[in-house]
Amino acid sequence: MSSLRFILVLLISLTPFSSSQQIQETFHQCLSNIQTPNSFFTKNDTNFISILNSRAINLRFTTQSTPKPESIFTPSNESHIQSAVICAKKLGIHIRIRSGGHDYEGVSYTSVTGPTFVVIDLSKMRAVNVDLADNSVWVEAGATIGEVYYRVAEKSKTVGIPGSICTSLGVGGLVSGGGYGSLMRKYGLLGDNVIDARIVNANGKILDRKSMGEDVFWAIRGGGGGSFGIIVSWKLKLVPVPATVTVFNVPRTLEQGATKILYKWQQVAPNFDEDLFVRAFISRTSDKTLSTTYQALFLGRGDRLLEIMNAGFPELGVKKEDFIEMSWIESVMFIGAYPLNTPPSVLLDGKPRSLNYFKAKSDFVKEVIPESGLEGLWKIMLEEGSPFIIWNPYGGIMSKISESSIPFPHRNGILFKIQYYSSWMDSGMEDKYVSMNRKVYEYMTKYVSKSPREAYVNYRDLDLGINGESNVNWGINYFKDNFSKLRKIKSKFDPSNFFRHEQSIPVLK
Numbered sequence: 001m002s003s004l005r006f007i008l009v010l011l012i013s014l015t016p017f018s019s020s021q022q023i024q025e026t027f028h029q030c031l032s033n034i035q036t037p038n039s040f041f042t043k044n045d046t047n048f049i050s051i052l053n054s055r056a057i058n059l060r061f062t063t064q065s066t067p068k069p070e071s072i073f074t075p076s077n078e079s080h081i082q083s084a085v086i087c088a089k090k091l092g093i094h095i096r097i098r099s100g101g102h103d104y105e106g107v108s109y110t111s112v113t114g115p116t117f118v119v120i121d122l123s124k125m126r127a128v129n130v131d132l133a134d135n136s137v138w139v140e141a142g143a144t145i146g147e148v149y150y151r152v153a154e155k156s157k158t159v160g161i162p163g164s165i166c167t168s169l170g171v172g173g174l175v176s177g178g179g180y181g182s183l184m185r186k187y188g189l190l191g192d193n194v195i196d197a198r199i200v201n202a203n204g205k206i207l208d209r210k211s212m213g214e215d216v217f218w219a220i221r222g223g224g225g226g227s228f229g230i231i232v233s234w235k236l237k238l239v240p241v242p243a244t245v246t247v248f249n250v251p252r253t254l255e256q257g258a259t260k261i262l263y264k265w266q267q268v269a270p271n272f273d274e275d276l277f278v279r280a281f282i283s284r285t286s287d288k289t290l291s292t293t294y295q296a297l298f299l300g301r302g303d304r305l306l307e308i309m310n311a312g313f314p315e316l317g318v319k320k321e322d323f324i325e326m327s328w329i330e331s332v333m334f335i336g337a338y339p340l341n342t343p344p345s346v347l348l349d350g351k352p353r354s355l356n357y358f359k360a361k362s363d364f365v366k367e368v369i370p371e372s373g374l375e376g377l378w379k380i381m382l383e384e385g386s387p388f389i390i391w392n393p394y395g396g397i398m399s400k401i402s403e404s405s406i407p408f409p410h411r412n413g414i415l416f417k418i419q420y421y422s423s424w425m426d427s428g429m430e431d432k433y434v435s436m437n438r439k440v441y442e443y444m445t446k447y448v449s450k451s452p453r454e455a456y457v458n459y460r461d462l463d464l465g466i467n468g469e470s471n472v473n474w475g476i477n478y479f480k481d482n483f484s485k486l487r488k489i490k491s492k493f494d495p496s497n498f499f500r501h502e503q504s505i506p507v508l509k
């Protein structure tokens with residue numbers, strides 16, 4: 001930047017902004033020497049809303065009344081991110097960081113607490129470099145996990161990566177909050193499999209694992225996105241997978257004995273062989289009944305899977321005809337709910353399967369829920385508008401990793417995680433669906449973890465509390481005892497709280 005421009009920007013930064021126009025102009029000016037075409041969008045641009053909504057997954061935060069950023073900057077490389085941070089800090093501009101835009105409460109592209117803000121959107125930074133010899137992959141934060149899966153599978157059929165179930169998530173936010181998928185019982189979370197990272201700190205400096213230090217490296221692998229800096233890229237470990245894996249999707253209605261089957265699932269799914277991941281969905285199929293579906297990934301062939309299922313879970317009554325043998329990348333598509341035989345190359349589009357308005361909450365379960373508890377849940381679910389409920393089994397290696405190994409603390413003793421996911425397609429229905437979601441969550445209180453009632457940070461839930469309120473217990477829900485360590489690290493690494501949002505790690509007072 002020329003010295004004249006620098007002085008101009010500095011002078012402007014010393015006077016408070018009088019208008020959003022001024023913010024746009026000064027931020028724009030400050031970044032002018034690094035802008036490439038189509039990298040800076042202001043509210044005056046005709047394509048501003050389409051750029052803003054291009055990675056805004058929850059339609060709840062795309063309405064006219066949703067607070068919008070003053071501008072969006074889409075960096076193409078590390079130095080662009082550094083400049084954006086330096087300019088924003090100098091000008092006192094609040095930023096939000098967006099990779100895949102799947103944040104449940106939209107904190108990466110809107111702000112309910114902040115005044116004016118700009119979005120740094122990493123959607124142009126999505127390089128994926130697989131190194132089979134080193135058993136690792138460097139991934140830029142704006143890549144979707146589906147792109148990573150595809151690039152890994154392109155190189156080898158017998159390596160995979162323990163990512164997420166949904167394929168359109170950005171790795172920036174996903175890894176920052178832990179990141180689980182159907183390999184979690186065998187290999188843990190993505191956060192457990194990070195080898196190195198590159199991050200831009202609040203002074204605009206790029207740091208890697210060595211220069212950020214082990215404390216910060218610990219905090220960014222599960223402490224939630226948007227608190228410590230802008231992750232530019234992650235180096236992730238590749239893991240072995242068999243050339244052939246087996247999947248199934250088996251539905252069982254209430255009339256087919258779903259209550260007893262789900263009761264048994266709770267006892268067996270967390271104790272199965274680590275090669276087997278069987279999750280359960282519960283959905284209301286009409287106002288009179290509901291259905292449970294058991295979806296599995298087995299790291300092996302169908303004949304061995306049949307033996308395991310018959311020995312441990314005969315109540316489900318699976319048959320060999322229910323199984324499909326396929327490659328690991330095809331299983332990613334199956335578990336990600338793509339129609340059978342969809343070519344994996346669609347993962348390169350990085351697009352979500354669908355968009356809707358939604359509200360979700362999470363729980364962790366430590367004791368088997370009795371059949372009477374399930375029956376009570378069915379009763380509430382049969383009322384109108386109940387959430388879709390997903391139960392993900394824990395156990396396996398998840399029980400062997402210490403609670404403080406990374407900030408994600410939900411480990412030994414957890415049988416399964418619950419997600420209550422309410423979605424709707426008409427903006428006017430929000431109150432109804434959100435209150436039904438809360439009602440089911442309320443009902444489940446006596447059956448789930450207590451003191452704290454544990455929650456998954458990547459299923460962000462602002463009902464648990466927001467910064468600025470005296471109650472920051474949401475941090476205990478997400479991180480248990482790791483929360484105080486996260487706050488200490490935050491206070492040292494970003495004492496001015498430059499990186500912040502409604503549920504970012506608060507500095508110590």
Ligand SMILES: Cc1cc2nc3c(=O)[nH]c(=O)nc-3n(C[C@H](O)[C@H](O)[C@H](O)COP(=O)(O)OP(=O)(O)OC[C@H]3O[C@@H](n4cnc5c(N)ncnc54)[C@H](O)[C@@H]3O)c2cc1C
Nearest residue numbers: 099100101102103108165166170172173174180225226231
């Ligand atoms: C449909 C759907 C399916 C999902 N399935 C799974 C699943 O299978 N497994 C799972 O673990 N989770 C799942 N999630 C939750 C998901 O992990 C989180 O929403 C995650 O934060 C998404 O990351 P993102 O980059 O797409 O989101 P964003 O909205 O871009 O970011 C989320 C948070 O991370 C911050 N952030 C983003 N990029 C960076 C960066 N580069 N540096 C620092 N901070 C950053 C943001 O500021 C925000 O606070 C799902 C979510 C949705 C909506």
